[in-house]
Amino acid sequence: MSSPRETIHDPFNSWKFLVFPTIKATDIFSLFVKATLLVTTVVSISLLFYSAFSNQSQWLRCPECNGVLLSGHRKLTKGNNAFDDSYQETNVSHILFGVGGSAKTWNQRRHYCELWWRPEITRGYVWLDEKLPETETWPKTSPPYKVSEDTSRFKYRCSYGSRSALHIARIVKESFELGLDNVRWFVMGDDDTVFFVENLVMVLAKYDHNQMYYIGGNSESVEQDVIHSYTMAYGGGGFAISYPLAKELVRVLDGCIDRYTSFYGSDQRVQACMSEIGIPLTKELGFHQVDIRGNPYGLLASHPLAPLVSLHHLDYVQSIFPGMTRIDSLKKLIIPYGMDPGRTLQHSFCYDLNRNWSVSISWGYTIQLYPYLRTAKQLETAFRTFQTWRSWSHEPFTFNTQPISHDPCERPVVYFLDRVESVGRGQTLTTYKRHVEEGNESCDRQDYALVQAVRFVNVTSSTLKPDIWNMAPRRQCCEIVNREKQVVEVMIRGCKQFESVTPP
Ligand SMILES: *[C@@H]1O[C@H](CO)[C@@H](O)[C@H](O)[C@H]1NC(C)=O
């Protein structure tokens, strides 16, 4: 265990502190996560459609963004194979959000929640631990609030935790007991959870809400999963409980709270109940607890092939774009997200075989260029720009990571999102600008000089149709369509048959 250290704000200066010679793979867990991706419900696809929504500007704060989908897209099989024609696709109105909050701190914490909350569109409440002081007015941009019932009758025996876990654990019950119409999913989150609502709808629409589902993700830090649980959906990453499961949960929840008194969190108490009901966690790779320290760059730049559903703990990591505040960084990511939600952070790799360059795209966020051919395996593995949550150690994580080389001639030349525009017919153009590291640690080899001369990488792609997530996942391909000294133009598209990222 290493001691906590200063977080260094510049992402690429901090890289040099994170270089370690060995990689210890956590292959087995990563395989397990991948396998769970494949376990899907029996569904059949019906019509897919986008519905432009008119009130997007306030939320996206992006005048250029076209309307994005807010509708699910699924006709489920009922019983085994009989179609139910009256089935309506899951949309945002079917979700009831429950956000855990505190009256004393809401004003400092609300900024993340207000990034994704859309008045009149999203349904739900912030649940406060106590009444708001009379002098305080509730902001209109926040979700409406309710005050949780008194929990003083419950026991709490975790020496290092907080009793607020009790009122937060009961949010699902209090939400259920409101008896609101047409709720298919109860989605829980913290006051610093950022949801990507279209993607959340897209993910939940894959599942039959008439069955009992508990959907979310683990912590990224193995030490956390060992201490808390691998079988639990981490509350900060957010989790979803289908209506019929919530109904069962409500019956046993208060009993669980009094049985599992030594647990730290609200999410563990909920999971303990799930264990009593016998419902396992369905893992979805887009929920992010973000139990890491340092720079989240490596985590975000290697997002798995699944829609980005949530981010959390953003006050505990460096901002995701260099030289910007944390909130402004998120607003920046939300611009491409608004144009093509499902593609956000999705990888594509291609080679420029005229020059033997490798291009790694994390759409809407960053691009890495190398003046030589790296394998797809190397390109997809996260750079270890971050440490573990509890002990600030260099590993292990629940996915594979690679160290950043000491040698600048083995590092990528990095670009960050610059501009986003719609170029018609469902196509977007995203451009990425070279990020110049501070100090003089760049490679001075001739092949690197050619890459460093590239100021922009401009990428076109078509908006991903949400049905892509109902099919067997495959990373999309890209190709270099134009090369100039200062600009490389790349097109992302579906892969052709027998196309792979294979060096010649
Ligand atoms: C969502 O689906 C319901 C049917 O359950 C429908 O009445 C409603 O208009 C839909 N809302 C949106 C925003 O598409």
Ligand SMILES: *[C@@H]1O[C@H](CO)[C@@H](O)[C@H](O)[C@H]1NC(C)=O
């Ligand atoms: C690219 O690499 C291949 C294999 O290493 C080599 O044969 C070829 O000459 C290189 N091409 C260029 C343009 O450097």
Ligand SMILES: *[C@@H]1O[C@H](CO)[C@@H](O)[C@H](O)[C@H]1NC(C)=O
């Ligand atoms: C820049 O390079 C010089 C000479 O190699 C070295 O002494 C100096 O420490 C370097 N500066 C930084 C910030 O790396």
Ligand SMILES: *[C@@H]1O[C@H](CO)[C@@H](O)[C@H](O)[C@H]1NC(C)=O
């Ligand atoms: C690439 O993007 C940059 C920055 O947005 C822009 O100035 C440039 O004109 C673009 N180049 C091409 C060829 O599209």
